[in-house]
Amino acid sequence: MASALNSGQGNNGANAGREPVGARASKRRINEAHIIQAAESVFAEHGYGGATTASIAEAAGLPKANVHYYFGTKKALYQAVLDNILSLWLAPMEDIQVDADPAMALKGYIAEKMRYTRERPSASKVFANELLHGAVHLETHLKTDLKALVEEKAAVLNTWIEQGRMKPVDPAHLFFLIWASTQTYADFDVQIAAVLGKAHITPEDFQTAEETVTHMVLATCGLE
Numbered sequence: 001m002a003s004a005l006n007s008g009q010g011n012n013g014a015n016a017g018r019e020p021v022g023a024r025a026s027k028r029r030i031n032e033a034h035i036i037q038a039a040e041s042v043f044a045e046h047g048y049g050g051a052t053t054a055s056i057a058e059a060a061g062l063p064k065a066n067v068h069y070y071f072g073t074k075k076a077l078y079q080a081v082l083d084n085i086l087s088l089w090l091a092p093m094e095d096i097q098v099d100a101d102p103a104m105a106l107k108g109y110i111a112e113k114m115r116y117t118r119e120r121p122s123a124s125k126v127f128a129n130e131l132l133h134g135a136v137h138l139e140t141h142l143k144t145d146l147k148a149l150v151e152e153k154a155a156v157l158n159t160w161i162e163q164g165r166m167k168p169v170d171p172a173h174l175f176f177l178i179w180a181s182t183q184t185y186a187d188f189d190v191q192i193a194a195v196l197g198k199a200h201i202t203p204e205d206f207q208t209a210e211e212t213v214t215h216m217v218l219a220t221c222g223l224e
Contacts, residue, residue: 032070032080035060039081044122047129048078079137082130085123086141088116096153102166103223107214113182114210118203124186150175167222174217181213 038060042051053074057064071077092112096105117124130138154171161168185192185201193200218224 028070031062031066035062035067035070035077036081036084039077040085040120040126041122043078043081044125044129048074048133051078053077075137081126082137083141085120085127086138086145088120088123089113089127090145090149093149093153096156098156098159102157102160102221103218106217106221106223110178110182110214110217111210113178114185114206114213117182117186118206121186121189124183128183128187167220169221174221178213178217181216182209185209 035056039051039056042056042059046055051074053067054064056074056077057067060067067077071080092109095108127138130136135142150172153175157166157169157171157174160166185206189201192205196205198205215224
């Protein structure tokens with residue numbers, strides 16, 4: 001009995017300084033998210049070729065070794081950044097359901113797209129730059145995940161059209177229009193600010209943009 005107790009005490013002592021598995025996993029997720037956001041900014045500014053793990057580590061305020069520890073290579077980190085962007089952008093489309101109100105669903109989707117454009121402009125720029133360079137790292141996602149989701153939501157819009165709940169439009173091209181109209185405020189922010197005679201796009205400009213895009217889309221669909 002004494003031997004067993006001593007053994008248990010030894011194990012407790014050995015585990016005393018160890019971080020719980022759940023805490024380690026949480027810490028890893030936080031660190032990875034932090035590095036991904038820093039990398040997003042660096043890739044947006046310098047492109048994939050111009051970005052280095054050293055510059056990403058500096059932007060994250062971490063040793064370069066930490067970047068390699070969590071992601072291994074620059075290519076793997078870049079892929080993680082793209083995956084994160086696509087995941088964020090696809091999520092709002094889930095609210096487009098057959099039993100939803102068409103006007104509210106489309107209005108909400110535009111609002112979420114504009115929010116990401118406002119809060120994560122670097123994400124839009126990284127995505128656009130990847131597409132301009134042939135979508136080498138995104139091709140599989142575009143032809144599978146994105147294509148499948150757009151087809152699923154296009155079917156929802158077609159159902160609304162068949163039910164007389166909105167005017168006939170081509171669903172896929174409607175989504176293309178929404179993407180272009182919202183993401184332009186990130187991808188071409190310098191141009192827009194210059195034309196508006198400002199140093200940068202203001203919150204009021206984003207609100208006007210959102211209202212304008214929403215009005216155009218809903219009016220086209222006969223929803224206002």
